[in-house]
Amino acid sequence: xxxxxxxxxxxxxxxxxxxxxxxxxxxxxxxxxxxxxxxxxxxxxxxxxxxxxxxxxxxxxxxxxxxxxxxxxxxxxxxxxxxxxxxxxxxxxxxxxxxxxxxxxxxxxxxxxxxxxxxxxxxxxxxxxxxxxxxxxxxxxxxxxxxxxxxxxxxxxxxxxxxxxxxxxxxxxxxxxxxxxxxxxxxxxxxxxxxxxxxxxxxxxxxxxxxxxxxxxxxxxxxxxxxxxxxxxxxxxxxxxxxxxxxxxxxxxxxxxxxxxxxxxxxxxxxxxxxxxxxxxxxxxxxxxxxxxxxxxxxxxxxx
Amino acid sequence: xxxxxxxxxxxxxxxxxxxxxxxxxxxxxxxxxxxxxxxxxxxxxxxxxxxxxxxxxxxxxxxxxxxxxxxxxxxxxxxxxxxxxxxxxxxxxxxxxxxxxxxxxxxxxxxxxxxxxxxxxxxxxxxxxxxxxxxxxxxxxxxxxxxxxxxxxxxxxxxxxxxxxxxxxxxxxxxxxxxxxxxxxxxxxxxxxxxxxxxxxxxxxxxxxxxxxxxxxxxxxxxxxxxxxxxxxxxxxxxxxxxxxxxxxxxxxxxxxxxxxxxxxxxxxxxxxxxxx
Numbered sequence: 241x242x243x244x245x246x247x248x249x250x251x252x253x254x255x256x257x258x259x260x261x262x263x264x265x266x267x268x269x270x271x272x273x274x275x276x277x278x279x280x281x282x283x284x285x286x287x288x289x290x291x292x293x294x295x296x297x298x299x300x301x302x303x304x305x306x307x308x309x310x311x312x313x314x315x316x317x318x319x320x321x322x323x324x325x326x327x328x329x330x331x332x333x334x335x336x337x338x339x340x341x342x343x344x345x346x347x348x349x350x351x352x353x354x355x356x357x358x359x360x361x362x363x364x365x366x367x368x369x370x371x372x373x374x375x376x377x378x379x380x381x382x383x384x385x386x387x388x389x390x391x392x393x394x395x396x397x398x399x400x401x402x403x404x405x406x407x408x409x410x411x412x413x414x415x416x417x418x419x420x421x422x423x424x425x426x427x428x429x430x431x432x433x434x435x436x437x438x439x440x441x442x443x444x445x446x447x448x449x450x451x452x453x454x455x456x457x458x459x460x461x462x463x464x465x466x467x468x469x470x471x472x473x474x475x476x477x478x479x480x481x482x483x484x485x486x487x488x489x490x491x492x493x494x495x496x497x498x499x500x501x502x503x504x505x506x507x508x509x510x511x512x513x514x515x516x517x518x519x520x521x522x523x524x525x526x527x528x529x530x531x532x533x534x535x536x537x538x539x540x541x542x543x544x
Numbered sequence: 545x546x547x548x549x550x551x552x553x554x555x556x557x558x559x560x561x562x563x564x565x566x567x568x569x570x571x572x573x574x575x576x577x578x579x580x581x582x583x584x585x586x587x588x589x590x591x592x593x594x595x596x597x598x599x600x601x602x603x604x605x606x607x608x609x610x611x612x613x614x615x616x617x618x619x620x621x622x623x624x625x626x627x628x629x630x631x632x633x634x635x636x637x638x639x640x641x642x643x644x645x646x647x648x649x650x651x652x653x654x655x656x657x658x659x660x661x662x663x664x665x666x667x668x669x670x671x672x673x674x675x676x677x678x679x680x681x682x683x684x685x686x687x688x689x690x691x692x693x694x695x696x697x698x699x700x701x702x703x704x705x706x707x708x709x710x711x712x713x714x715x716x717x718x719x720x721x722x723x724x725x726x727x728x729x730x731x732x733x734x735x736x737x738x739x740x741x742x743x744x745x746x747x748x749x750x751x752x753x754x755x756x757x758x759x760x761x762x763x764x765x766x767x768x769x770x771x772x773x774x775x776x777x778x779x780x781x782x783x784x785x786x787x788x789x790x791x792x793x794x795x796x797x798x799x800x801x802x803x804x805x806x807x808x809x810x811x812x813x814x815x816x817x818x819x820x821x
Contacts (some may be wrong), residue, residue, distance in 0.1 A: 268686040270598045270632060271572065272619035296616070296701060297632055298572050298598050319697040323573040323616050328696045336684075336694040345683070348700030352633045369703035374729040378688055393742050423620060424599035427632045479620050541620050 246464050247415035252521055255439055255467045256282035259291070259405060262313075266294040266403035266435055267302055269476065270426035272322055272484045274443035275302040276409040278472035278521050284309040285516060294355075294403050295320065297348040297427050300476065301492060306328030307341060308496055316344040316401060318351055330496040331351060331403050345378035352427065354401030358434035364397040371396060402421075406435035408460055409473050411480050413442040414451045417463030422542055425459050429478020438463040441472050443481050469521055471533055482536035485528070548801055550754045551819035553773065555579040555809060556801040557585065557752075558668075566665045567593040569635075569708075572617045572699055575818055576714070577668045579613055582625075582813045586610075587805075595664070600635050601626035613713050613818040636663075636703065656812070663707030663745070670714055673727045676767045676787040678734030678748035678760060680713050681727040698731040710749035718753035721784035735765040756781050759792065771796045 246446045256279055259265055265283075269275035280302050283291075285435075288311050295303045297318030303320050308314050308331030320332035346354070353365035363401045371394045376382045408431065411422030418514045423430070432438045440463040451458060473481075475488035492510070499507035518524040525533060548556075558580035562568065566589065570577040577768070578596055582605050586591050590606045603625040609794070614621045623629060634732030670681030672695045682701065686692040705711045711732070715722050738747035751758040751767055755776045758767040768790045769781055774797060782789045801809070 247714075253755035272616045273599075273618045273620075312744065317697065319572065319699040321573075321696050325615075327573060328694065333694045337691055345698075347698045347702050349633075351634055352636075367703070368741075368743075369700075369706050372733040372741045372743075373698065373702045373731055374683055374688075375698065375702065375731075378683070378729070424601075424618070424623065424629060425631050426598055427617070429631060430633050477619060479623075484616075501697065504621055543621050 245416055248417045248464060249415050249445060250465055250467060252278055252282050252469060253469050255279060255465050256286055258439070258465065259283050259286075259288055261288060262290045263404040264292040264294065264402070266406040266431040267299070267306075268296060268406065268408040268426070268428040268431050269300065269473070270296045270303065270424070271298045271300050272325070272489070273424065273473075274409045274421075274426065274428070274479055275473055275476045276407045276439075277298060277302060277474060278469035278524075279407050279439065279441050279467065280306060281515050281524065282540060284311060284511070289313075291323045292316070294351075294401060294431065296431065299328065299427075301329055301496070302476070304331045304496060305492075307331040307335050308499055308507060309515065312341050314342040314344065315504040316346060316351065316354075322489065322493070324488070326493045330493070330500040344381065345375050347375060350375065350382065350396065350398050351401070352365055352430055353398035354426075355430045355434035357398060358400035358402040359430065362400070364399050366395045367398055368393065368395050401434060403431070403435040405437050405439055406432045407439045407441065408432050408463075409441045409478060410460060411442070411478070412444045412446045412450065413440045413460075413463065413466045414446055414448040414464065416448060417461070417466050418448070418458050419460035419463060419466075420449045420451065420457040421459045421479065422457075422481075422540065431458055432460050432463075437465070438466045439467070441467050441469050443470055443472065443478060444468065471525055472521065474525070474528060474533070474536075479536045480516070480540045480542060481538065482533070483538050485532065485536055488528070548806055549820045551576050552806065552809060552814075553801060554714070554752065555583060555814075555819060556805045557798060559583040559805070562589050562592060562666070564589040564591045568666045569595040569664045569704060570597070570668055571701075571704075572598065573670065574617070574668050575613060575615065577811050579809065579819055582610055583809050587808055595635070596625075597622050598632050599623060599626075600630040600632055601741050602628040610813050610815070612816050613814040615818060621656055635700070663704055665709045667704055667708040667711045668714060669701045669705060669711055669732050670716070671722075671731070673722055673724050674713050674751050675727045675734070677736055677765065678713060678751060678767055679727045679730045679737065680732045680748075681729045682731040683729035685728050686726070701732045704739070705747070706743045706745050706769060708745045710746060713748045714749045715751070715753045718755040718781075719784050723753070723784075724786040730790050739765070755784065757798065761790070766790065768792050769795055771798050773798050774800050
């Protein structure tokens with residue numbers, strides 16, 4: 241008798257409720273692309289507190305939103321901003337300057353070294369970039385040592401970074417948690433591999449047969465939890481589906497800047513409009529409007 | 545031709561620096577260098593090996609129409625210009641060729657030489673401060689435990705720069721708050737620290753500001769004024785710099801963009817005027 245495989249599809253609220261106060265959570269995507277925004281908004285709606293957030297190597301304003309919503313206790317990220325739209329995230333800047341979040345100072349590859357150490361079960365990974373900078377001085381978890389082979393050069397030992405959950409946005413996933421990106425993967429596979437558990441947010445859930453058509457494209461295998469959230473990366477781009485919503489991002493930048501400058505009602509209003517107000521993901525999309533969403537459409541960039 | 549923005553001037557100046565044999569990488573918030581490198585591929589460096597942005601796209605635009613200069617380093621637009629796309633951590637594993645990246649040291653040769661520059665020939669880094677050693681700071685102002693201004697963070701600058709031959713530091717404004725005797729924090733080490741730590745990379749080659757270009761004295765490893773932009777005087781630079789300005793033997797004036805250079809930039813790379821905003 242053939243046993244049925246276990247499907248791991250859950251509702252968005254059920255998925256977000258797995259993220260408990262005090263957990264360490266990695267948020268995938270990069271810059272203005274491929275962030276699991278529906279899950280991020282749901283975590284904020286739940287009032288989740290004291291998270292240690294591990295951002296991507298170029299974290300965008302998804303992290304800034306979590307900080308401004310009061311969810312973050314400690315942040316691991318070498319950058320928080322949105323390039324030309326917002327060189328430095330306003331909530332990130334404000335909370336660091338006021339000492340309201342702890343920052344694990346790092347650079348891109350120091351972050352990856354920590355993830356790699358966790359993923360491969362090592363006590364640390366070694367990396368030279370950062371020697372001679374202020375990073376080891378600002379981050380007491382990093383330990384400089386002398387290369388035991390060449391005996392002269394200094395090297396940094398980076399301890400493991402092990403998230404409880406990695407939240408990753410993909411193009412599509414099957415019900416068993418096999419996800420395919422359909423665009424750039426950035427550092428998502430490394431965030432996922434280092435984590436104890438993986439939560440996929442997919443634009444679409446597809447049958448397993450679609451995944452099997454091109455298993456070379458599978459980037460996240462055997463996630464523990466899958467949710468379907470079409471346009472779930474909004475306001476950021478999802479490669480192969482839509483581009484970023486520049487007007488929305490500019491409004492975010494304006495409201496978060498007001499918050500940094502002490503105008504908290506503007507920020508509370510922003511959170512009410514876009515996070516707390518809409519009763520679920522689809523109500524959120526209705527606030528954006530169908531024309532806007534369709535205008536953001538882009539052609540597929542890779543085939544599955 | 546005076547009708548050009550500072551960013552356009554920068555793009556043209558950097559494009560002139562780029563050789564056909566170069567291997568270059570350019571990261572986040574570096575639209576000037578996206579423009580400079582694409583312009584170089586289209587004008588005089590069709591073989592330029594070019595890695596742009598966080599999707600780790602290896603781009604060649606010689607025969608590709610650049611409809612719009614990308615505003616972010618991650619967007620799907622960049623993938624249109626790519627021949628190869630990698631995971632971001634692979635930047636450090638696949639793009640940088642261990643043991644050999646100094647392609648074609650002899651300009652007349654098409655043979656690749658093997659050398660000790662692990663990552664690339666040229667790279668561009670920004671800063672909220674730079675000092676006379678070429679140390680740059682993206683971390684913030686203040687002291688450990690007492691940050692008065694938090695900067696964007698180091699991103700991957702320190703990771704990449706250790707293996708790059710020539711790194712170009714660029715500041716988007718020139719004043720005494722940005723050009724200082726000693727930076728508050730170091731995100732990218734200057735020439736002396738690179739040398740002291742036996743880094744493969746040579747450290748900063750230039751510090752570029754809207755007023756001028758500093759290079760580095762090979763003996764003292766300190767910045768010296770080498771070139772000024774049209775309309776800028778040495779005294780003007782001195783009056784706006786927070787460290788004592790030493791000069792090269794002759795301080796040259798940078799040639800402004802020619803009509804041809806500007807037309808190529810605007811017609812083939814930056815059609816929507818990102819560098820004029």
